Amino acid sequence: MARNDLITGNVWEDYSNKVQERMNNPKYLGEFSEEDAKAKGLKLVVADFGAEACGDAVRLYWLVEPETNTIKDAKFKSFGCGTAIASSDMMTELTIGKTIDEATKITNLDVEKALRDTQDKPAFPPQKMHCSVMAYDVIIEAAAKYKGVDSKSLRDKEIVCECARVSRGEIEEIIKTHHCKTVEELQQYTKAGTYCKSCVAPGGHEEKAVYLVDILAEMNENSTENENEIKTEKTEEKFENLTLLQKIKKIEEIINEKIRPALAMDGGSLELIDIREDEEGLKLMIKYLGACSGCASSSSTLWAIEQELINHTAYDKIKVIEVH
Numbered sequence: 188m189a190r191n192d193l194i195t196g197n198v199w200e201d202y203s204n205k206v207q208e209r210m211n212n213p214k215y216l217g218e219f220s221e222e223d224a225k226a227k228g229l230k231l232v233v234a235d236f237g238a239e240a241c242g243d244a245v246r247l248y249w250l251v252e253p254e255t256n257t258i259k260d261a262k263f264k265s266f267g268c269g270t271a272i273a274s275s276d277m278m279t280e281l282t283i284g285k286t287i288d289e290a291t292k293i294t295n296l297d298v299e300k301a302l303r304d305t306q307d308k309p310a311f312p313p314q315k316m317h318c319s320v321m322a323y324d325v326i327i328e329a330a331a332k333y334k335g336v337d338s339k340s341l342r343d344k345e346i347v348c349e350c351a352r353v354s355r356g357e358i359e360e361i362i363k364t365h366h367c368k369t370v371e372e373l374q375q376y377t378k379a380g381t382y383c384k385s386c387v388a389p390g391g392h393e394e395k396a397v398y399l400v401d402i403l404a405e406m407n408e409n410s411t412e413n414e415n416e417i418k419t420e421k422t423e424e425k426f427e428n429l430t431l432l433q434k435i436k437k438i439e440e441i442i443n444e445k446i447r448p449a450l451a452m453d454g455g456s457l458e459l460i461d462i463r464e465d466e467e468g469l470k471l472m473i474k475y476l477g478a479c480s481g482c483a484s485s486s487s488t489l490w491a492i493e494q495e496l497i498n499h500t501a502y503d504k505i506k507v508i509e510v511h
Contacts, residue, residue, distance in 0.1 A: 202270075203310040205277075205302045210269035213276040217262040219248045228252075229259055234329035236321050243267030243318060245275045247325045249282070251333060256287045270311050270318040277301050278322035291330045291341055295319035296357050313365075313375040320378070324352055347397060350382035355402065362406045370399050426500040434469065435462050441499045446492055455479030457492075460510055468504025471496070475509065485509065 202210075224231035229250040237244035243266065250260040261283050265275040278298050282290045298319045302310035311318075331338035347355050358379060367373040370388075374381055380399050385391030388400045426437065442459060450456050455478040463470045473492070475485060482488070493507040 201312040203302055203304040203308070205304060206270065206273045206310050209273035209276045209302070213263075213265075213272055215262050215276050215279040216264065216272075217248075218246075218264060219250055219260070219262055224250055227259070230333070232329050232333045234325055234332050236325035236328050243271040243321060245271070245321050245325050247275075247279065247282075247329050249329055249333070251287065256333075258282050258285055258287070258290060268315070268318060270315040271321065273302060273311075274298050274319035274322055275325075278319075278326070282326065287330050287333055290326050293322065293326055294354070294357055295322045296360055298322045316376045316378075320352055347395070347399065347402070348377075348379035348382075348386045350386075351378035351380075353377050353379040355397065358399065358402055359406055362403060367403065368407060370403065373399060373403065426502040427504075431462075431464055434464070437500065438462060438469075438471065438496065441496055445499065446495055450477075450479055450488075453478055455482070468506065469502070471505065471507045472510045473507060474511070 219231055219233075221231055227250060230253050232249040232251055233246065234249075235244065235246045245267070246264040248262045249258050251257065252259050261279045263275045263279045265272045267275075274295070278293065281293050281297065281301060285293075295316075299310050299316065300306075304310075327338050327341050331341050334341075347353060347358055358373065358377065361367065361373060361376045365372070365376055367376070370380060373379065380387040383392065385393040386395055386399055388398050389395075426434065429437065439459065442457070447456055456476040457479065458474045458476055460472040460474055462472075473489075475482070475488075479485060479488065489507055489509055493505060496505050496507070497503050
């Protein structure tokens with residue numbers, strides 16, 4: 188999928204540079220033959236997986252060292268959108284150098300995170316998250332073929348949504364990362380609960396051990412408890428309870444970040460001469476600089492500075508005094 192294939196430039200900006208590069212120039216696209224494997228003394232494993240819901244499909248090729256069960260090289264072929272191609276390419280790379288058992292622990296969340304440019308920004312839009320789900324499934328298929336077992340015996344036992352093959356761990360990670368509060372918000376990042384819907388809540392055609400609503404309630408309850416703990420900690424660190432050095436540092440931060448930039452807009456500035464503390468509170472001695480020096484409205488500016496400091500410290504015993 189090239190840039191011109193997208194409807195608008197804004198859509199393109201939702202994809203990381205890594206995704207864009209692998210969409211157009213996948214590093215591991217290709218295939219291995221039995222002759223390739225024999226030439227290197229390795230075992231060839233070929234596995235397929237297709238997502239019926241969206242029509243995407245991927246074929247994974249592994250060259251495995253039988254003595255160590257290590258994947259020495261890998262390639263893939265993919266039929267699907269650009270996100271599916273980029274995800275398949277990264278999935279293939281992540282399996283190289285790992286043992287078969289290590290590879291089975293790779294999830295679509297690992298693939299998506301590996302495709303990010305920065306840790307805090309998703310690699311692609313939430314509605315495309317399902318395109319990376321095939322990563323887990325095709326790895327399981329390949330591992331099962333290598334081991335000579337049914338793939339069902341290797342799949343995550345905590346799968347919550349059988350239709351989309353989404354595990355509880357993946358759901359919890361998405362809730363935590365994207366602060367999801369409802370099933371609808373959760374479904375922006377995963378296809379869980381969008382097909383037969385029996386995993387959403389009790390009452391569907393299939394009874395489940397745990398439902399999406401249960402996981403959401405549990406995760407959000409824990410999140411609220413953590414937020415309350417953080418708020419309590421912050422409350423305990425009131426400005427009035429800080430040491431004088433800590434108060435001075437806080438005052439300097441507010442002046443540098445809030446007050447000086449505002450004064451600079453009118454060509455002025457200030458110099459913090461001294462900070463003193465007594466039973467009446469905190470007294471700041473300042474000297475106006477630039478356009479503020481000798482300004483007719485300097486007294487009102489003094490009051491505004493005082494209020495700015497009080498607002499950002501929640502401490503009303505601050506007095507600002509001008510010195511010449």
